[in-house]
Amino acid sequence: MSGWIIILVCVLYLLLLFFIATWAEQRKKAGKSLINNGWAYALSMAVYCTAWTFYGSVGRAASGGIAFLTVYIGPTIMAALFWPVLRKMLRISSTMRLTSLADFISTRYGKNFSVAVIVSLFAVAGLIPYIGLQLKSIINSFEILAGNAAQHNSSFIAIGVTLILTVFTILYGARSVDTAEKHEGLISVIAFESIVKLLAFLLIGVFTTFFLFDGFADVFRRMAAQAQSERLFTISGTHGMYEWVSLTILSGLALLLLPRQFQVSVVENIHENHIRKASWLFPAYLIAINLFVLPIAFGGHLLFGGQALVNADNYVLAIPLQQGKPLLATFTWLGGFAAATGMIVVETIALSIMISNNLVMPLLVKKVQSERQADPSFQPRILLIRRIVIGVVLLIALLYSKTAGQRLSLVSIGFISFCAVAQFAPAVLGGMFWKEGNKKGAIAGMIAGFLIWGYTLVLPGIMPDAVFVQQGPWGLHWLRPYTLFGLDGFDPIAHAFTWSMLVNVLLYIGVSIHTKAGAQEQYQAELFVDVFKHGRNQQGVQPWQGQSSVAELQQLLGTFIGTDRSTNLLQGYAQRQGIAVHPQQPADGRLVAFTERILGGIIGTASARILIGSSTKEEEINLEEVLNILRENQQTIETNKELRKRSAELSKATRQLEAANAQLQALDQLKDEFLYTVTHELRTPLTSVRALSEILHDNPDLDEAQRQHYLAAITKETERLSHLITQVLTLEKFESGRYRPHLSATNLAQLLTEAVEALRPLAAEKQLSIHLRMADTQVLVQADRDLLLQVLYNLLGNAIKFAHQHIEVQLVAGVSEWQVWVKDDGRGVPADEQAFIFDKFFQARHQTLKKPEGSGLGLAICKKIIELHGGDIIVESQEGHGAAFVFSIPAS
Amino acid sequence: MANGTARILVVDDDPYILMSLEFLMKKSGFDVLVARNGTEALQLINEHRPDVVLLDIMMPDVDGYEICTYIRQQAALAATKVVFLSAKSGDADIRKGLELGASLYITKPFSTRKLVSQIKELVDAA
Structure with missing residues (x-):
């Protein structure tokens, strides 16, 4: 494929990036930000996936099988910790306007200058090679795509791309002196590039899996048929497991501590809540972009077999080229290009801020102090410095890619960088959650960690054949860089990570405990650890x-x-x-x-x-003063909290009071209703009594028969009155809760017989038959004999009142209780009334029809009595088919 | 209208009250009809067009309010006067009874002498 066409595509793509950035900034000015949402935030985080992901994952999977996944499992786990960890980092940074990892760490440890310098230097040393490797990947992939004929063009491409990226980074990443400002255009471009690389990878994945093979199962089956393929699908032994764990932790830390990740997820964050979406969307992105890694790796292996000529890192390009699909190959290449450029731009900005602010700016600041009056503005000078730094960083990276970088693969350089930034972990995480952590501990830990990192990873990587690597310095075997202190059998990354991190953490904790922090440090520790409290x-x-x-x-x-x-x-x-x-x-x-x-x-x-x-x-x-001020601040906060708590309690009490009041009013209304109903019930018999008495009084000439008739009526109505009053008082007694029934061992069967026999004559008068059926004749329960008899008379009385022909009384054994059934064959109780039939005066309440038959209190009293016995009473009825009243008494 | 010819319908489902009222009205010289429930009452009203209806409110079939409403809807019964006699003694009950077009609302228990004189007044005024 002609190199010039690819160059054209490349230039057009870069122009598109410029267009997107400009457009995004215009939208922002119009108040319609493209990136003020969780989607763009998560996509910008995906700058984590570099050319390493795009090319290197396949290479790693081809040789190590599923082991490539550690680089994505770590970040996925970290994403689950976004809310407690990243949000705190974000809150600290936004309240203090921190704009780089170096700022973050140095501010925590007393705004200490040495800390800032150390962090910046280490970050630069750890990451410039990584940027260089991204450039290298662009060049390599270009060569593969264009074929060997275009070799002479590759240097041109490298320089050209670097130049354009420098311009882009300066234009959209270093326009304003205030680094705390958001880079709207830049982040839009990064989010866009994340989409491009994902689409490109999915496309080549689908092509390989479904067009060259018959789906996932087919690829895996064919690969499994190959000799020695088993190790690709498994984790082997304890060493293998340990490597998995350590690489997973390493990658998780990198997601938090890589300068470019700090840039996109902390400095460029617009709203804290975007973290919520990112914490599932970002892992989802990682899953999507890794979906086809194994099929491509296996597919490539199957297609190119023994051809050592084709490096597995290049399968994604080699496959479409071999299949004669130049268009697909070009798009895939563009995906890799997007992955590389996104990383280069963000990492460069992050590093340039660190370098200019912590390594260059101090010189300028000294100048400001001496000639402040003379020079009214440093603005252009600061910008110029930052722009030059950007250029220099990219230039060094370019040089590195053309020289030193040739030795190491994409993956190992990536891991070496990861391991470098992981050295910040104790200082950063400890600083966020542990107040005792101090400057001396942080410096000791970081320096020791970096030295070990350099000795066990970088040096042997650069000169693998040196004597000290093979034999150990001064012939001391236990100091050999790859097997320090005899720790043998691990891959160099896991080995270096273990030692550097172990020493780093121990020194950080040990030194922190044994030394005292200065006032400024303690103050900052307080602000960091308790950022949500202040x-x-x-x-x-x-x-x-x-x-x-x-x-x-x-x-x-x-x-x-x-x-x-x-x-x-x-x-x-x-x-x-x-x-x-x-x-x-x-x-x-x-x-x-x-x-x-x-x-x-x-x-x-x-x-x-x-x-x-x-x-x-x-x-x-002095320290005392600092702590006093802090304490005062906290006291104010505590007081405020206390006040808030009090007012919350107060409003809760008010609500409770209102509820109680409403309840009382409801009770009051019930009481009123009851009184109204009672007086109403009393009025009817009173009316007859009064009217008849007055008639008797005013008409002395009435004949004797009529007189007797009226007097009998008066007596009957008076009885009705006194019965009603007795019932009201009885119910009152039961409802007050003060009444205790006189419980004693009572034979329920005998009680039943007694009641039925007493009422049998009344039933006979109405030509009704009563059948009594009992499971047993000796049924002892704890009961108040008189009260229970009252219930039975009442139920039987009702039954006699309503039955047409038959009444049936049954005594049945329940699970832990005895049940008494009183059934009649009368008109029954309508379904909608069954729930209320035991309410007092149910018959009379809220209605003008159906004058009560009886006092209207009988069933209410029955219910109370049964409840006093710990039992229950219900009615079962179908309208027109009789009613059955059933009550239960616990068996004793 | 002469006392002797005034026709009074007494409606109540309580037998003793009905008995007392029947006695009192007859003794006052009215032409007395009695009904023990709403259905009977409606039938008698349509058949005999009484001048006065003494009406209980709570009854098992048709309540007094409905009977009063019915009477006020019939043009032929425009001259018929309704007197409620009820144990429902709430202000709202009384107001409702009068709004339905009753001439009097007397609560139970009542004074027989006062009742008789009130009914006589009502009949004389017509």
């Missing part, structure tokens, strides 16, 4: 007093961001915080802190600290 505003309170005037602060900030903006920012902040601003008076501590934070976003926190510290003639402050 409000955002607390970050502004600083434990020291400066003597700088407001005007001086404005001028200082002005030299970096311009006088107008500086004045606006400071006055805006003062207004929001309610700080009085008089230009010539000493500035409020919060204003100083605010200035420092803004400066930190531009030149790094360590540099900002030096600048502010010297220019505000800050007084040294």
Whole structure:
């Protein structure tokens, strides 16, 4: 395929990136951000997948089988920890305007300058080779695609691409001096490139799996048929398992600590909540992009077999080329190109911020201190420095790719970089969750870790044949880099990771415990570890007093961001915080802190600290004072918390009171209703009594028969009255809860017989038959004899009132209780009334029809009595087919 | 209208109350009809067009409110006066009875003498 066509495609693609970046920034200006969502955030995180993923995974899978997965399992596990870990990192960074990992670590350990320098140097040493390898992958893949004829073009491609990426990175990554600003265009491009590389990989995967083979099963089956393929599908032995675990941890740490990951997931984050989506979307992306790694690796192996000429790293390109699909090959190549360029751009920006802020800026800051009055603005100079740094980083990477990088494969360089950034883990994670961790521990751990990393990974990698690698320095075998202290049989990465991390962690913890942290450090430790406890505003309170005037602060900030903006920012902040601003008076501590934070976003926190510290003639402050201020802050927070808790309790109590009140009102209403019903029930017999008495009184001339008739009626109605009153009082007694039944061993069978016999004459009067059937004649229960008889009379009385011909009474044994059934063949109880039939005055309440038959309290009293015995009463009935009242009494 | 010719229908499902009212109205010289439930009452109203109906409210079939409403809907019964006699003594019950077009709402228990004089007044006013 002609190299020039590929170059054309490449240029067009890069132009597309410029277009997307510009478009995204215009959208942002119009208030319609492309990346203010969890999707773009997760996609930008996928910058984790570099050319290493794109080409190297297949290569690794071809030789090591499923072992390639560790690089993705680690991050997947880490993604599950995003909410507790990454969110905390994010909150800390956003409240303090931290813009790089070096800033993060140095700020935690007292804004210490040496820490910032160490972190920056190590990051550069660990990562520039990685960037170089990405460039190398672009060149290699180009050569494969274009064929050997285009060899002479590859250098041109390398230089050209580097140049364009430099321009792009400068344009979209270093436009403003404030590094805390979001790079909208840049992140849009990264998200876009993540889509491109995923699509390209899926396409070649589908092509290999489903067009060249017959699906997954087919590829795997054919591979399994090959000799010695078993190890590709399994993890072998304890060593294998240990390597799996350590590489998984290593990759998980890398996801958090690689400068480019810090850039996209912390510095460029727009909203904390985007983390939620990323914590499932990002792992999903990893799964998708790895779906076809094994099929491609196996497919390539099957297709190219013994041909050692084709490196497994290049299968994704070699397969479509061999199949005569140049278009597919080109698109695949573009995917790899996207993976490489995305990584290069973000990593370069992240490194350039570290280098310029921590290695170059201190020199500039010294200059500011000496000639501040003379030079009104450093703005262009800072930008120029950052741009030059970007150019230099890329240039070194390019040189590396053409020289030293030839020796090591993509995968091993990747892991070496991972292992380098993993050395930050104790300082970063310890710093976030452990207040005792201090500067000396962090420095000791990191330096030791890096030395071991260099000795066990980098040196033997560069000169594998050196004597000290083979025999150990001074002939000491136990110091051989690949088998340090006799730890043998592991691959170099797992070996180096184990030793460096072990020593690093032990030193960090050990030194931290045995040394004392300075005041500034303790203060920062507090702010980091308890970042969620301290409000955002607390970050502004600083434990020291400066003597700088407001005007001086404005001028200082002005030299970096311009006088107008500086004045606006400071006055805006003062207004929001309610700080009085008089230009010539000493500035409020919060204003100083605010200035420092803004400066930190531009030149790094360590540099900002030096600048502010010297220019505000800050007084040294003792530990006691710092802790007092902290305690006060915390006390305020505690008080606020307490207040919030109190007010929550108060409103809870209010709600409870309201509920109780509503309940009381309901009860009150029930009481009213009851009274109304009772008086109403009393009125009817009273009416007759009064009317008949008055008639008797006013009409002395009535004949004797009529007189007797009226008097009998009066007696009957009076009885009705007294019965009603007795029942109301009885119910009142039971409902009050004070009544205790007089329980004693009672024969239920005998009681039943007694009641039935007593009422049999009444039934006979109405030509009704009563059948009594009992399971047993000796049924002892704990019961109040009189009360239970009352229930039986009531139920039987009702039955006699409603039955047409038959009444049946049964005594049945239940599981742990005895059941008494009283059945009649009357009109029955309608289904909608069955639930209420035991309510007092149910018959009379809310209705004008159906005048109560009886007092309306009988069944309510029955229910109460049965409940006092620990039993239950229900009615079973079908309208028109009689009713059965069933009550139960616990067996004793 | 002369007392002697006024026709009164007494409606109540309580036999003793019905008995007392029948006695009182007869003794006052009215032409008395009695009904023990709503259905009977409606039948008698249509057949005899009484001048006054003494009406209980709570009855097992048709309640007094419905009977009153029925009477007020019939043009032929425009002259018929309704007097509620009820144990329902709430303000709302009384208001409802009067709104339905009753001339009087008397709560139970009542004074027989006062009842008789009130009915006489009502009949004389017509």
